[in-house]
Amino acid sequence: MTQGKQHGRDGGTGPGRRTLLAGAALGAAGLVAAGAGTAAAVPAAGAAAGTERGAGRGGNRLPVPAVVAHRGASGYRPEHTLGAYRLGLDMGADIIEQDLVPTKDGHLVCRHENEIGGTTDVADHPEFASRRTTKSIDGTELTGWFTEDFTLAELKTLRAVERIPDVRQRNTLYNGRWEVPTFEEVLQWAEAEGRRRGKAVWLHVETKHPTYFRKLDLGLEEPLAKLLRRYGRHRANSPVFLQSFEPGSMQRMNELVDTPTVVLLSGANSRPWDFVEAGDPRTVADLITPGGLEWIAGFADGIGPTASLVVPTTGGRIGAPTALVGDAHAAGLVVHPYTHRNENAFLPASLRRGTDPAAYGDAFALLEAYFEAGVDGLFSDNPDTAVLARDAFLGR
Numbered sequence: 001m002t003q004g005k006q007h008g009r010d011g012g013t014g015p016g017r018r019t020l021l022a023g024a025a026l027g028a029a030g031l032v033a034a035g036a037g038t039a040a041a042v043p044a045a046g047a048a049a050g051t052e053r054g055a056g057r058g059g060n061r062l063p064v065p066a067v068v069a070h071r072g073a074s075g076y077r078p079e080h081t082l083g084a085y086r087l088g089l090d091m092g093a094d095i096i097e098q099d100l101v102p103t104k105d106g107h108l109v110c111r112h113e114n115e116i117g118g119t120t121d122v123a124d125h126p127e128f129a130s131r132r133t134t135k136s137i138d139g140t141e142l143t144g145w146f147t148e149d150f151t152l153a154e155l156k157t158l159r160a161v162e163r164i165p166d167v168r169q170r171n172t173l174y175n176g177r178w179e180v181p182t183f184e185e186v187l188q189w190a191e192a193e194g195r196r197r198g199k200a201v202w203l204h205v206e207t208k209h210p211t212y213f214r215k216l217d218l219g220l221e222e223p224l225a226k227l228l229r230r231y232g233r234h235r236a237n238s239p240v241f242l243q244s245f246e247p248g249s250m251q252r253m254n255e256l257v258d259t260p261t262v263v264l265l266s267g268a269n270s271r272p273w274d275f276v277e278a279g280d281p282r283t284v285a286d287l288i289t290p291g292g293l294e295w296i297a298g299f300a301d302g303i304g305p306t307a308s309l310v311v312p313t314t315g316g317r318i319g320a321p322t323a324l325v326g327d328a329h330a331a332g333l334v335v336h337p338y339t340h341r342n343e344n345a346f347l348p349a350s351l352r353r354g355t356d357p358a359a360y361g362d363a364f365a366l367l368e369a370y371f372e373a374g375v376d377g378l379f380s381d382n383p384d385t386a387v388l389a390r391d392a393f394l395g396r
Contacts, residue, residue, distance in 0.1 A: 062094050062095070062202065062377070063094065063390070063394070064376055064377070065370075065371055065375050065376055065377050065378060065390055066094040066095055066202075066336075066376065066377035066378075067092070067093050067094050067095070067377065067378065067380060067383050067386045067387050067390055068093065068094070068095040068096075068097055068204050068336060068377055068378065068379045068380065068383075069084075069085070069088025069089075069091070069093035069095065069096045069097060069380070069383040070097055070338065070339050070340075070379040070380055070381050070383075071084060071097055071098075071099065071112060071381070072084025072085040072086075072087065072088045072096060072097070073085075073087040073088040073091055073093070073381070073382070073383055073384075074163075074381045075168070075171075075341065075342060075343075075380075075381035075382040076170075076171065076382075077171060077174050078119070078160040078161055078162045078163070078171060078174055078175065078177075078178065079112060079119065079160075079163060080098065080099065080110040080111055080112060080119070080160070080180075080181070081160045081177070081178035081179075081181065082178055082181055082185075082186075082189060083174065083177060083178050085186065085189065086189075086193070088383050089193060089197070089201065091383045091384040091387065092383060092384065092387040093380075093383035093386075093387065094202060094377070095202040095203065095204045095241070095377070096190075096201065096202070096203055096204070097203070097204040097205075097206070097379065098110045098183060098186055098203060098204070098205050098206065099111060099112045099113075099206045099208050100183055100205060100206065100207055100208060100220060100224065101113070101114040101147045101148075101208050101209070101213070101220075102114075102147065102148060102213055102218040102220060102223070103147055103148065103150055103151055103152045103155055104147075104148055104149060104150055104151050105151045105152055106218060106223060107152040107182055107184075107223075108182060108183040108184075108220065108223055108224060108227065109147060109152070109155060109180050109181065109182050109183065110180065110181050110182070110183060110186060111147060111180065111208075112163070112208075113137075113208065114137070114146045114147045114148060114208065114209065114213075115137070115142050115144040115145065115146055116144070116145050116146070116147060116158070116180075117132075117144035117145050118144070118161075118163050119160060119161060119163050120145075120158040120159065120160055120161060120180065121158055121159050121161055121175070121176065122145045122158050123145075125157070125158065128145065128150075128154070131145050131146075131149050131150070132144060132145055133145075133146070133149070137209060137212055138209055138211075138212060138273040138276075139273070139276070148213070148216060148218060152182065155179075155180050156179055156180070158179065158180060159175070159176040159177070159178065159179055160175070160176075160177075160178050160179065160180060161175040161176065162174070162175060166357075166358070167343055167345050167357060167358045168343075168358065169358065183205070183224070183227060184227055184230075184231075186203070187203075187227060187230075187231040187233070188231075190203060191231065200239040201239065202239040202240065202241075203233075203239070203240045203241070204240070204241045204243060204262075204336075204379075205224070205240060205241070205242050205243065206242075206243045206244060206245075206264070207220040207221065207224065207242070207243075207244045207246070207249045207253075208220075208244075209273070210244060210246050210248070210249040210252075210274070211246060211248070211249075211273055211274045211277050212273075220249070221249060221252045221253050221256060222256065224242075224253070225253065225256035225257045228240070228257050228259055229257065233259060234257040234258060234259055235257075235258050235259070236258040236259070236260070238258075238259050238260075240259055240260070241259075241260050241261070241262050241301075241302070241336075242257075242259050242260070242261045242262065243261070243262040243263070243264050243304055244263070244264060245263075245264040245265075245266060245272055245273070246272050246273055246274040247263050247272055247274065247275075247287075247296065247299075247300070248272075248274040248278075249274070250262070250263055250299060250300050251299045254299045254300070260301040260302070261299070261300045261301055261302075262300060262301065262302040262303060262304045262334075262336060263287075263296050263300045263302075263303050263304070264303075264304040264305075264338075265284045265287060265288065265303055265304065265305040265306065265309060266284055266306055267284060267306060267308075267309075268283065268284050268285040268288070268309065269283055269284070269285065270283065270284050271283050271284070272284075284309075288303075288305065288309060288324055288327070289327075290327050290330070290331070293327055293328055293330075293331040293333060294331050296331070296333065297331040297332050297333050300333070301333065301334060302328075302333045302334035302335065302336060302376070303328055303333050303334075303335055303336070304335075304336045304337065304338055304379075305324060305335065305337050305338075306337065306338060307337040307338060307339065307340065307370065307378070309322060309324055309337070310322060310324055310325060310335070310337045310370060310373050310375060311366075311369045311370055311373055313348035313366075316348045316349030316350050317348060317349075317350045318348060318350070318351075318365065318366065318369050321369070321372070321373035321374075325373050325374045325375060326374070329374070334376040334377070335374075335375050335376050335377075336375070336376060336377040336378060336379065337370060337375055337378050337379070338378070338379035339379045339380065339381060340363070340366065340367060340370070340378055340379065340380040340381070340382070340385075340386060341363075341380070341381045341382065342360045342361070342363040342381070342382045342385055343357065343358055343359065343360060343361070344356065344357050344358070344359050344360070344361045345357035345358065347361040347362070347363065347366060348366070351363070351365055351366060363382070363385050363389075364385070364388075364389050364392075367380075367385070367386055367389035367390070367393075368389060368393060371389070371390065371393040372393075
């Protein structure tokens with residue numbers, strides 16, 4: 001077990017908040033979260049799944065494993081809309097995810113990517129036709145419309161649409177129903193929902209392409225920290241996780257607030273973009289070794305690996321779990337893999353049912369494999385499916 005992060009901004013160094021989140025070796029200490037006048041707790045990582053069976057969603061704790069509504073209930077509504085976020089809560093999700101990108105005038109808005117041609121109706125606005133352009137984002141050429149070229153007032157004239165209509169045709173019914181929310185609006189919504197539901201609404205907040213935006217003088221971390229402080233979610237016991245595919249972004253956030261942080265991990269052969277920019281040769285494969293996880297644990301509270309790093313699906317079948325969960329828990333890190341989806345298009349071949357990519361396959365079998373691997377939570381586009389599978393797993 002590493003020493004844990006030092007965090008004096010909330011008064012004293014004390015035990016690292018990583019210990020509060022994941023200190024299985026130190027007992028059942030939990031993370032008590034302020035919000036909506038109630039408490040919320042993260043159980044000790046690495047504990048048996050039944051340790052927190054009594055907590056449930058009716059109480060004020062995060063169960064293990066927790067269900068994160070990926071971009072909201074994005075399997076049923078256009079992603080990153082208040083409609084998707086609200087439905088995620090209604091379906092029983094424990095945490096709601098947001099991805100943050102900036103506007104031209106420095107506001108943080110909730111979009112999975114800064115390119116918004118596929119998630120808004122911007123192409124239908126002739127007044128913005130000239131904004132269509134090609135940019136290199138983290139080494140990838142993209143053509144479309146980008147949030148950093150729009151003021152917030154301009155973005156508010158757009159409406160959200162379904163990102164993958166070929167797979168989720170039914171979601172297109174809700175095209176145009178919601179605008180692009182700011183993160184501040186989400187914080188206000190979470191406060192109101194917390195009061196209405198009688199328990200804190202947990203958020204999982206990602207900084208997108210932070211190195212790219214910092215080069216544009218649109219750094220994400222400082223305005224994010226300012227908002228977290230404004231709404232009292234800057235403490236080690238706040239009901240929020242921060243996350244990024246760039247470890248440097250979480251190191252920066254660690255200096256600004258005490259909010260728990262998670263390092264997202266893509267495929268084993270990939271490199272975080274801030275590593276690429278800095279000439280750091282390490283890959284994700286290096287970061288998921290015991291030594292790499294100890295390094296992460298020096299500034300973060302958890303990891304969010306792509307799900308195949310936890311349970312491989314080589315040859316279209318569910319394989320044996322890797323050592324990642326156990327190694328991460330040994331380093332004091334919680335594990336929140338991404339992303340589970342119900343549709344055949346996103347399932348290994350052995351779990352598909354029929355030939356329609358949009359039809360549902362045996363989503364429960366894959367969820368059970370993740371839970372058996374000992375994850376502390378997972379991201380799902382279909383939070384109702386994940387909640388049902390989780391509750392069945394804990395009730396065995």
